[in-house]
Amino acid sequence: VIPGTPTGVAGSVVSDSQVTVSWSQSSASNGQPTSNTIRRSINGGAFAEVVTIAPATSSTVAAAGNQKLVYPVRAAHAARATAWSASSAPVYTSPAAPCGVAAAKDTGLNIDVSWT
Numbered sequence: 001v002i003p004g005t006p007t008g009v010a011g012s013v014v015s016d017s018q019v020t021v022s023w024s025q026s027s028a029s030n031g032q033p034t035s036n037t038i039r040r041s042i043n044g045g046a047f048a049e050v051v052t053i054a055p056a057t058s059s060t061v062a063a064a065g066n067q068k069l070v071y072p073v074r075a076a077h078a079a080r081a082t083a084w085s086a087s088s089a090p091v092y093t094s095p096a097a098p099c100g101v102a103a104a105k106d107t108g109l110n111i112d113v114s115w116t
Helices: none
Strands: 007-015 016-026 036-043 050-053 058-062 069-071 073-076 102-105 111-114
Touching: 036 058, 050 058
Parallel strands: none
Antiparallel strands: 007 016, 016 058, 036 050, 036 069, 036 073, 102 111
């Protein structure tokens, strides 16, 4: 018997460099998991595995600014892994602060602001 597929996956931004992913783990009657694996899609791209951890119901993972992130999770034990859970709702990190900010007054007394 394999563990049940995790449910209720959610992401919560801790900072622009960290997101906590949480889920509900299946009951022991479905087989006790020995690990959970988290995948991530960045800005609608392909999913890639982020981390495999001991059985838990949450994990804080690295992130970067200005991203749309979604996370599915699966449970596994020695026999095999479950299907991937439904993905979390999108989580958004803030854009990086602009740099190279400059302001200049033009001949019409307007202020032009530029940045990179």
